[in-house]
Each structure stands twice: as C-alpha cells, then as structure tokens.
Amino acid sequence: MTLQTPVETKTAIEVRDLKKVFRKREGMFRSVVKEEWALKGVSFHVYEGETYGLLGPNGSGKSTLIRILSTLLTADGGTVRMLGHKLPEGERELRRKMGRVSVDAAFYKKLSPRENLLYAAQLYGLEPKKAEKRAMEILERLGIESRRFTDPIEEMSRGMQQKIAITRALLINPPLLLLDEPTTGLDPKSRRDVQTFLEDLRREEGTTILLTTHDMAEAERLSDRIGFLAHGRLVAEGSAADLKAQAGTDDLEEAFIVLTGEEIKKDEEESV
Template identity: 80%
Template sequence: MLILNPTQTELAIEVSDLKKVFRKREGLFGPLKEEWALKGVSFHVRKGETYALLGPNGSGKSTLIRILSTLLTPDGGTVRMLGYRLPEDEAKLRRKMGRVSVDAAFYKKLSARENLLYAAQLYGLEPRQAEKRAMQILEQLGLESRRFDDPLEEMSRGMQQKISIARALLINPPLLLLDEPTTGLDPKSRRDVQAFLEDLRARQGTTILLTTHDMAEAERLAHRIGFLAHGRLVAEGTADELKRRAGTADLEEAFIALTGEELNDEAGQP
C-alpha cells in the first residue's frame, strides 16, 4: 500500500530540482556549448522501496545515478539520502550505499576472490568475513564456487556483473544504486539477478534505485516507476497507474505516449 505525503524520516532518497550541465568547446578556440543532462528533476524514494527510472539513451539516467553515487557534482538542486545531504556528507554516504553500473570496473587479471578482498580492504572489512559474505551472495546469484579463483577476464559479462553486485553488497548497505545492471546479460543471468534483488529487498528492506531499459524488469521489481526524457521526469507512478494515465495496456506503449520517446537496449551515455 502506497503512503501519501511521506515524512522525511520515511524517505531514503529525496531529490529536488536537480540540474546538471556539461560544457564542451566547439573546436580549439570555439565557444563553449552547454548540454543540460538534467533540467530540474524531483522525486523521492521511500525506505525499503524499489524505484525504477526508465528512459532512452541521453535522458539523464546515468548522470542522475552518478550524482547520487557522489561521482558527479550537480549544478543545482538538492539531494538528501539516508538523512545526509550531498555534497556535504558524501564521505559518510559512501559507506552506506552500494553501486552497480552497466560497465563495472575491475582488475581483470585478478580473480574474483582477489577483486572482492581488495574491495573489502578499502571498506576496512575483516577478510574472512568479507569472503564468506561474498561467497553467500554469489551462491544466491547462481555463480559456481569453482569460478571464484578464475581471472575476471575469463568470465562472461553475466558472471562479472554478479561479482559487481557482490562487491556492492559487501558492506550490507541499506541503499543500492543500480545503473542498468542487467543490460547485455543472457536470459538466465538476468533472471538470477532479478530474483536476487527481489529476495534482498524482501529479507533486508534494502532501498533500491534502478535504471533500466527493460520494461518487464521495471514491472517485476519496482513499486513505482519514473519516466525520464530530455533531462526531465515527465511521469511517475505504479506500472498500472502509468498505463491508466496513458490509456494503454502495455508499459512500453505508456512510455511512448507520455514521453514521445522510444526505448532501446543499447547502453549509452547520459
């Protein structure tokens, strides 16, 4: 049951009038050109809720996630997460959230175990406990334990993404930011990841912010969905609410009707 007008203590994420502009020079001595990735985006995510952002390439999804992940600084607006403000409290927030991106960075010559233990050291975790937790997560994700010592470069994209999820969850964060985590995965890996995220939220009450191109994934995982287009949040609600608003029986048709845009499955930049 959705709660209207949530109080601040019920919110895990509160974004208000968020703006971000990128400036590029045309030629060596040409004028600077401004490209607005976010044009005043506002939304909130309740504690324990899964909220999905849907949008085509260039809509601002990845830019928004990078700001919330403290990798970019906004050019306007306010962000409050888990009671902390950005950018003032970014150091505290980094220890309370996990992030999984569409192209996770690893030391590809090292094994899954070595990559995860290195991440555990950065978090100040005890190695044995971190390894045990990582193995539990990977087992739930369907990764065979015998692959734990294989170099990342010998693993499929699906396996590497499962390692990325395990790394993000080493600290058992109350907030998880997922930037197209299943893009490019085979059907089985996609189902494994989706089932794990459902179980994680149900068991631990983890708040999840998800960007995706996959309509079925958004309907399966998200309590509420936001439609992004041209740097603006043009509609939000449950899947059923969005379909009713657009007068369609299909979420993709609702997206096209409400945004005038079409989704594609290629991972792109904001």
C-alpha cells in the first residue's frame, strides 16, 4: 500500500534537464567516435520524507541517473541539487548525508558482517561501540540473527548480504537514501523484510528515499510517486493511481507499457 504523501513540501532532490552521454571509439583504427545518450534531459523532484520510485527497462538510463546522484558519475548537462547542495561542488558534504545501496554491493567477503560494518564506521568517523550497537539493531530488525554477526559474509545468502549492505548505508542514519534495485534477486521473505523495514524507516525517521526497481508491486507498495523512464527521458510521473488512470488500466505494469511502449524484464542488470 502506498504511504501517505508527506505534509512538508520542502524539496530534498531537484533534478533539472539532466543529460549524460557515453562516448566510445570504433572502427579498425578507432577513429570513429560513437555517442550514446543515456539521459536526454531528465527533470523531477523529490520532497523531504517522500519515497520516489523510478521504473524503467534495461537501458532506460535509471542506473546512470542514480550513479550521478550518488556522485559516482558527472553529468554532461543540467543541474542536480540535493539537501541544499549542488553537484558536483557539494559532493563532499553530500556523501556525509546520504546512504546508497546497489544491486551489486561489495564487501570483504572473507570478513564477517561485524568486521565489515566496523570498518565502514571508521571511514564515517563513528565511535565503534555506538556503531556496533546500531548495526546490531538494524540487522535484527531486518531478520538476521545476532549469532550470524560474526560469520564470514561469503557463507551468507544473497538476501542476507543485501541486508548487510542496507545496514552499512544506514550507520550514519542519513536523511537521504538512494536505493538501486535493492531487492533484485532476493527470496520472497527477504524482499518482504527489506520492504517492511524501509516503510518503518520512512515513518520513524522521515528518511527521503529514491528507489529504482524492476518490481512493479514493490514500487506501488513503497512509493508516494513514481516516474517512468524510457530511452533516457522521463515520460510519465505521478502516484500509482494517477499513472493507472492516465493509461486507462487497473494494473501498473500495463500502465507502464501503455505510457512508455516498453516492457520491464525482471532480475536483469541494466546496461546503461
């Protein structure tokens, strides 16, 4: 069920006319430069305390977009302002205020969740005892038993590893959370655990969440508003109910196909 729209209307994320092009050389002597525009002028905003879902098929540009917001890529045009900071000038300050979870989170897999999370806490400048206590609380709420806290991560399931990635992103209790397909490939129980936790986090902490996903049910459950991204452009935006009304259907996936002319293939990695 979609959460309530926040009463406050202060903007946490403002994206205007965002563009990104990738160039690669081709031909026998690599003398031909081919341009591929991943983002062709995307604009949207996210209110403080809101969960905003971005849906798009492979190659739509949504992973490129979230990498720009995460300060991992630099845009080729347009502006981004988050939590009052403009990119790229304010990226140092922003990194202290946001957490990011991707579909391919990296760890030192020979080490335990405790060791990985305490290392991350050091990078954030957190006090180890307080960081460990918070990590334990989050892991337990996500359904990981405390006895597994010292097991090597390589012995854990994909679902458990993703829960550890979420815990790492939340160690600093960030006001902004960027989630790039956080539940892709998870079993139904792990997916439900993560979704419930995100709902609780939003309600208890007022966290602003930007979510990219292939899962229509997940987007409809978690998002106040949803943007449909196709061929590097935002082609439709609104609540799930609004989008279905625009498309004249009772199904969000059907609405996506009608409004974008695309289909989403689940559990596939996006190339752009």
